[in-house]
Amino acid sequence: MTTSLASSSRLEAAQLQKRSGTSQRAVGVPQSAARHGPRTNQRGSRFRPEPMGALERGGGGRAVREARTRARRWQLRLLSVGARPAPPPSLPCPAGLCLSFPLAAMAAAAAEQEQQQQQFYLLLGNLLSPDNTVRKQAEETYETIPGQSKITFLLQAIRNAAAAEEARQMAAVLLRRLLSSAFEEVYPALSPDVQTAIKSELLLIIQMETQSSMRKKICDIVAELARNLIDEDGNNQWPEGLKFLFDSVSSQNVGLREAALHIFWNFPGIFGNQQQHYLEVIKRMLVQCMQDQEHPTVRMLSARAAAAFVLANEHNLPLLKHFADLLPGILQAVNDSCYQNDDSVLKSLVEIADTVPKYLRPHLEPTLQLSLKLCGDTNLNNMQRQLALEVIVTLSETAAAMLRRHTNIVAQAIPQMLAMMVDLEEDEDWANADELEDDDFDSNAVAGESALDRMACGLGGKLVLPMIKEHIMQMLQNPDWKYRHAGLMALSAIGEGCHQQMEGILNEIVNFVLLFLQDPHPRVRYAACNAVGQMATDFAPGFQKKFHEKVIAALLQTMEDQGNQRVQAHAAAALINFTEDCPKSLLIPYLDNLVKHLHSTMVIKLQELIQKGTKLVLEQVVTSIASVADTAEEKFVPYYDLFMPSLKHIVENAVQKELRLLRGKTIECISLIGLAVGKEKFMQDASDVMQLLLKTQTDFSDLEDDDPQISYMISAWARMCKILGKEFQQYLPVVMGPLMKTASIKPEVALLDTQDMENMSDDDGWEFVNLGDQQSFGIKTAGLEEKATACQML
16 A cells, blocks of 8 residues: 555665555554564474374384484484483383383383483473574474474473473473474374373363463463364364363363363364354353453453454354354453453454454444544553554455444544654654664554555545545644644655545645745654655656646755755655656756755765765665666766766775665666666776676675665666676676575465464564464565565566
């Protein structure tokens, strides 16, 4: 939904991006759900369970020897992480054989097994080590343990209440992951007796466990095992699990009631093909628990379980209708839990709004009223307020027709968003900060702006613009700079959704916005640059045709604001947006003036880079030069010699890590200028430029994965190839190796369940698609842009 403010040829103005529907949404929303990471252990490394050996498949003597060999390998690896030598993992005793063992031998075997379990506790401790080397060695050791032995050791660790809490929790996480990722390799190979023992043991541990957090993790294991024990025909092959569920939910023991609800929340499909038969029982169970006034946790869990059941049956319309009368109980639980500092039920409501909005239809008014109330309550924390707003905004996207019937709610929600956008902090260092931090997506200001953009796109300008116009005008006249800033950012946000309605009054809007480029407060001037740049993109090319004279002059003047480099940089970024979509014929008359300002600013900022190390404005000016050259094409030839020496100097000398982005943008600028002026003019510098690029290419393998120079380099080679034609052939041996390597990048993917996603919610670089049934598909997007660029170059 968001339009990058300088999109083509990687001419991006990163800090001028409009934060909208594609920006990160509130936690708990499946479409973008604040980002989670891959299925890993708590320190981030991936576990790959070893395939089953012959013993687990039921082999004889040879299988025993092979298992012992594996166990010896495991013992050696334990030595490598500093543990004492361990005896081989205990092997299942063939039926009838154990009775013939002498008592001494049995005692020795028991002692060996105990020592071995102690070694496994050491291994669990090393898996939790903050030392990367120790942890990595422990992970490698863990991977070599046969699957059957893993189950034995992990269950024993979970069962042992005397063991360290961290080790027990780690064991529970590992067992759940083992069942999730390697069930078919491990579980079916176990004998029926062992399978029965595992199932009974898990249910018994839940009943004996006293720690609530540990009990939840064991319930997660039970839910994962139950998920895998539903066969292809929907038959539940664990009837004892269902009996445990029914017995526990009716128990006087609150811990057991919570356990049953947690299991059902985690796997609402646990009834398999018998679900229809048990429908009334399920409903009665949920209603009964939601009415438990003595135990708030039971009410919260039952509301989450009801929401999970609805989500799991999103296409079953009769079922949704039958369970519609549970929604008031869910809404009450949302309200109660928020005031107990728990937003888990509210997240479930967001998921319903996203996936099954039709379920909310019978009680839409109270749902919206509750969301408005929570959003406006400043006693709640920011995340809770934003999640409440997310319910309304999500419905504007997934059920716009439903929401349009409740214009009173929309009219009340818009001021809430604007109020959030005013929630800004004073920052004395803001105006001259040289490093741009990523947007704080947890801030109310960003959340409000994103919500406004998405609602305008979802409901349309015909409804939204009349409601917001007067609010914005009042904010722009407020003496407090925060209100003027928020009003201008709101104009930026609604441009896409209100495009058609705003076009008729665009002249009035532009004239008004340009006044704020002279505002006494630098952050208001910044917001005005943002509005101009966003409108230049949202309303192109008509915006350029109508307002070229006044906009170019105003932005060039704002770029002279030497005392506020953030404002300078943003003015340059807005100019990039304007020139990118500006017809060549309109830009040519301004070339002399544009070049004069850009060159003088570049010279000043180059000196500041040398003297002070500041680079922010220079990065944007270099990209502005590239954008002007890209639009002007051959008309840029007269200005070529003015810029090329300085640009080459930057590439040659800006080798420090903190200057990587500047160097990458300068490489881009040189290649775009070369493409604009043509081979004949560029050939005088082609050799020098190629040598600079080759030097960077030589160091290509040393660049970090997130080095911004990589994608700039690949794009530059493509342009150089186009400029030089056949003469580029001599460089192919140097270029093709790294190019093929980048094009061959294989993205990391993962199938995650709810617990893994919650654990990895802060892992950067992952995007997720909700698959339902508490599972999501994730792909790590880092490197994908470079891969796409490399493939395009090829």
